[in-house]
Amino acid sequence: xxxxxxxxxxxxxxLFVRIEHTHGQDPVFTSQPELVLESGxxxxxxxHPELGLLTSGDGNINRMARDGKTSVFREGAxxxxxxxDRAGRLVVCENRKRRITRTNSDGTVTVLSHSYAGSxxxxxxxxxxxxxxxxxxxxxxxxxxxxxxxRDPTGKQIEGVYRIDLDGTVSRxxxxxxxxxxxxxxxxxxxxxxxxxNNNGPGGSRKxxxxxxxxxGSVDHDTQKLIHDWGTTRGPDGMKLDQQGRxxxxxxxxxPNLPQETAIRPTAxxxxxxxxxxLITFCSIPRDETTNCAFGEDDGKTLFVTAGxxxxxxxxxxxxxxxxxx
Numbered sequence: 001x002x003x004x005x006x007x008x009x010x011x012x013x014x015l016f017v018r019i020e021h022t023h024g025q026d027p028v029f030t031s032q033p034e035l036v037l038e039s040g041x042x043x044x045x046x047x048h049p050e051l052g053l054l055t056s057g058d059g060n061i062n063r064m065a066r067d068g069k070t071s072v073f074r075e076g077a078x079x080x081x082x083x084x085d086r087a088g089r090l091v092v093c094e095n096r097k098r099r100i101t102r103t104n105s106d107g108t109v110t111v112l113s114h115s116y117a118g119s120x121x122x123x124x125x126x127x128x129x130x131x132x133x134x135x136x137x138x139x140x141x142x143x144x145x146x147x148x149x150x151r152d153p154t155g156k157q158i159e160g161v162y163r164i165d166l167d168g169t170v171s172r173x174x175x176x177x178x179x180x181x182x183x184x185x186x187x188x189x190x191x192x193x194x195x196x197x198n199n200n201g202p203g204g205s206r207k208x209x210x211x212x213x214x215x216x217g218s219v220d221h222d223t224q225k226l227i228h229d230w231g232t233t234r235g236p237d238g239m240k241l242d243q244q245g246r247x248x249x250x251x252x253x254x255x256p257n258l259p260q261e262t263a264i265r266p267t268a269x270x271x272x273x274x275x276x277x278x279l280i281t282f283c284s285i286p287r288d289e290t291t292n293c294a295f296g297e298d299d300g301k302t303l304f305v306t307a308g309x310x311x312x313x314x315x316x317x318x319x320x321x322x323x324x325x326x
Contacts, residue, residue: 028246028272028281031315033305040070041311043238044082044093044126045304047296047322053304054090055311056080061092064311074103081126081183081238081292086133086323093124093137100124100137100164113162113170119149122159126238126292128186128193129323134217135164136173138181138195152176161195163217173219179205183238183292186213187245188321193219194227194247196236202260206235208249210277227277232262236271238292240303241321245275248303248320250290257288270305270314285312295320 044056052065056079063073078096085091090103091112098121099114112135114120122141129135140159141148150158152175161174161181174181180199186192190213197207207230212223228249230236236251252267269284270293287307294304300319305312 025280026317028317029283029303029314030301030317033269033283033285033312033314035310036304036313037064037070037311039309041306042309043080043291043306045292045294045296045306045311046082046084046090047294047304048084048088049298053294053296053311054082055306056082057306057309059096061090080124081137083127083129083135084323085129085135091127091129091135093127095123095125098122098124100127100135112168113164116150116162116170116172119151122148122150125181126183126196128184130186130190130213130217131188132190132217133166136184136186136193136217137162137164138184140180140182140198142180142200161219165217171218173217174211174221177211177219177221177224178209179207183236183249185239185241185247187241190215194239196239196249196251198235198237198251200234200257200260204235204260206230206233206251208236208273225277227273228271228279230267233264233267234261234289237290238306240293240295242295242316242318243300243321244318246280246318247273248293249273250292250305250307252290254286254288268307270303283314287312295322 040057040062041055042057060072061074061077079092080095081093083091100112102110122139125138160172163171178197182198183196193211193213195209197205208227210225212220234253239249249271253263254266254268256263268290272280285307290307292306303314
């Protein structure tokens, strides 16, 4: 089969997948992806109505103001996931310093947690907050694993999920149920916790899981449900919810990253799942790797997407779910 014919078939298959998932429904996306910035947006997009969009990139927390001007919001933060709490304070996964911090309104930084049971975290990655203002975060380990301190009583390394209560108490709510937790999000009613399982090593898990969340903020492990499996391509990363309860997940690759990650066809982009967990549609982003997303702008109907350090935006039919109070 010629390379040209293979390319045509790949494009037709991608188009078929999009049509199959959106037939008979209002469109999820109302525009094509538009490139906004070429650099400075590796991860952690989060929208603030006054500040504009913040992203993690080049070791800093970067800002794109509402007028499109860019600047460094916090230099040398070494951050990944970003989230504003209901008081408008920026909560940060500082993966380089292996801690969770909060940037206060006066610019001072408070360390919320840097260890659990006497052991330092691995690489705090992403954040979520529930209706009671409890903070949840994932703690995977990518790359060199020689400095990992998190281990269970048998000595097995732990890449877990943790919860920080309002009094500062930290609890580990997932230990080994997920291979390598990355993105996560909680539904507004605190009913479900979604966790992206993204082990990019050979044979690693690339799955999206859902757990029932108990009223005390712990997880009912018996309710663990597989939502989607990306197989041998790149797995799920960051995710967001819209106001109809649909889940937007960044995942996939456009080109193989052998030997550990394949890409039979372009799969990098945003996957949208309905409240029942069914895949509704897919929007391709032509840049590897698609890492995260966040709703923003005044009507909440712009989905900002980070991919390979670049920033994209797509218009959506439904506004995103925002933490109220900001």
